[in-house]
Amino acid sequence: xxxxxxxxxxxxxxxxxxxxxxxxxxxxxxxxxxxxxxxxxxxxxxxxxxxxxxxxxxxxxxxxxxxxxxxxxxxxxxxxxxxxxxxxxxxxxxxxxxxxxxxxxxxxxxxxxxxxxxxxxxxxxxxxxxxxxxxxxxxxxxxxxxxxxxxxxxxxxxxxxxxxxxxxxxxxxxxxxxxxxxxxxxxxxxxxxxxxxxxxxxxxxxxxxxxxxxxxxxxxxxxxxxxxxxxxxxxxxxxxxxxxxxxxxxxxxxxxxxxxxxxxxxxxxxxxxxxxxxxxxxxxxxxxxxxxxxxxxxxxxxxxxxxxxxxxxxxxxxxxxxxxxxxxxxxxxxxxxxxxxxxxxxxxxxxxxxxxxxxxxxxxxxxxxxxxxxxxxxxxxxxxxxxxxxxxxxxxxxxxxxxxxxxxxxxxxxxxxxxxx
Numbered sequence: 001x002x003x004x005x006x007x008x009x010x011x012x013x014x015x016x017x018x019x020x021x022x023x024x025x026x027x028x029x030x031x032x033x034x035x036x037x038x039x040x041x042x043x044x045x046x047x048x049x050x051x052x053x054x055x056x057x058x059x060x061x062x063x064x065x066x067x068x069x070x071x072x073x074x075x076x077x078x079x080x081x082x083x084x085x086x087x088x089x090x091x092x093x094x095x096x097x098x099x100x101x102x103x104x105x106x107x108x109x110x111x112x113x114x115x116x117x118x119x120x121x122x123x124x125x126x127x128x129x130x131x132x133x134x135x136x137x138x139x140x141x142x143x144x145x146x147x148x149x150x151x152x153x154x155x156x157x158x159x160x161x162x163x164x165x166x167x168x169x170x171x172x173x174x175x176x177x178x179x180x181x182x183x184x185x186x187x188x189x190x191x192x193x194x195x196x197x198x199x200x201x202x203x204x205x206x207x208x209x210x211x212x213x214x215x216x217x218x219x220x221x222x223x224x225x226x227x228x229x230x231x232x233x234x235x236x237x238x239x240x241x242x243x244x245x246x247x248x249x250x251x252x253x254x255x256x257x258x259x260x261x262x263x264x265x266x267x268x269x270x271x272x273x274x275x276x277x278x279x280x281x282x283x284x285x286x287x288x289x290x291x292x293x294x295x296x297x298x299x300x301x302x303x304x305x306x307x308x309x310x311x312x313x314x315x316x317x318x319x320x321x322x323x324x325x326x327x328x329x330x331x332x333x334x335x336x337x338x339x340x341x342x343x344x345x346x347x348x349x350x351x352x353x354x355x356x357x358x359x360x361x362x363x364x365x366x367x368x369x370x371x372x373x374x375x376x377x378x379x380x381x382x383x384x385x386x387x388x389x390x391x392x393x394x395x396x397x398x399x400x401x402x403x404x405x406x407x408x409x410x411x412x413x414x415x416x417x418x419x420x421x
Contacts, residue, residue: 032113033099037158039090039143043098044111053095059123063131066095070139077146086146093139096121096132137163137172144175153179173201174211181218194218316343 033041043050053065073088103115122132140163147156160176163169177197180190198215201208282290319327319334327334334340 029112029114030110033111033116037155037162039086039093039155039159040097040099040162042090043094044101044116047091047094050091050094050098054098054121059128059132062095062121063135066092066135069095070135070142073142077142082146082150086143086150089139089143089146093136096136133166137166137169140166141171141175144172144179148175148179148182151182153182168200168204170201170205170208170211173197173204174208174214177201177211177214191218191222195222316340 033044049069053062053069056062056065069088069092073085073092076082076088077085097118097120100117100119101111101115102117103109103112106112106115123129140159144156144159144163147153147159156179157176160172160179163172164176174197177194180186180194180197183190195215195218198211198218201211202215205211314323316323316334317340319340324334332339332343334343
């Protein structure tokens with residue numbers, strides 16, 4: 001099966017893409033599940049050892065079984081088998097806290113939030129609940145230690161968060177502080193949060209030497225950083241602003257336009273993948289799947305044609321009052337002749353139908369290579385300045401800002417039309 005090709009694409013690659021496409025389609029149905037840390041999310045997959053322990057009616061028997069699994073995790077950790085240790089800690093937690101999928105067909109239909117049921121068996125008496133909480137905190141702390149060793153620092157922070165939600169303790173706070181500052185990308189924000197954790201840890205236990213030592217180190221780093229900043233930025237604010245406000249607005253508009261374009265490109269890729277899957281389903285005799293996917297593709301094509309017709313129907317040289325209002329909300333003045341001419345040019349040269357694709361025909365370039373969105377804005381901006389269509393003394397940056405606003409305005413019009421349909 002690995003050697004089968006469809007239009008030159010290996011079957012395994014197509015199936016991998018199909019899985020990713022299916023995941024994207026059902027993403028909104030499992031937002032809660034996807035937000036869970038792995039040590040809790042994995043409990044939805046039943047494992048025999050944990051299922052057997054859940055059948056025990058006595059709290060002491062359950063706790064003994066879970067403790068045995070935790071001890072096996074400790075042994076694996078001492079031997080350097082970190083993945084095995086993490087799996088055992090997850091298993092021991094799932095004896096008491098786990099997710100149940102109530103949909104019998106979940107293996108084919110996927111995991112959905114609506115089908116998940118959370119279970120938490122914490123004992124009946126106050127003594128049992130205290131033992132239960134102590135056991136959970138120890139497991140979460142162990143997961144944090146293993147995750148830190150595996151350089152999975154976000155998971156370590158999540159494990160500490162779960163432990164601290166049960167009980168504020170100095171060990172979890174100390175481990176979370178270490179995980180915050182461990183990544184190379186950590187900066188002043190993480191440093192400040194780590195210091196807060198360590199200060200809270202000392203309130204829980206004044207005698208924790210590791211906590212006190214790490215806090216002293218972070219305090220020293222903070223002082224050195226402040227001294228460096230003072231030397232670097234001395235007199236800076238006396239000479240004027242660090243950033244020009246207009247530059248920040250222009251940069252924000254450019255980012256928004258690029259985000260809109262990325263959404264369009266992603267949809268185009270999904271349609272192309274869908275057509276490949278239709279062919280694959282046809283060859284495999286999967287008639288129901290093929291018909292369902294073809295129906296979705298036809299609907300997508302109809303929507304694209306409607307958008308194209310709508311875009312072509314827009315007359316920016318003679319805008320309606322509603323168009324003028326919408327344009328103003330996006331920083332575009334349709335009553336300005338040069339701006340209207342720019343929008344008409346964008347519609348004809350860069351619209352390429354309804355999709356406003358960045359990989360359309362390259363205007364202002366003899367090359368057949370697609371022009372990226374950012375380069376398109378530069379080309380249009382250079383045209384505005386060099387051909388005299390722009391205002392006098394209009395900078396290239398200001399032109400790029402105008403083009404970015406126009407892109408955003410066009411995408412907003414198309415999105416509003418799609419919502420009406």
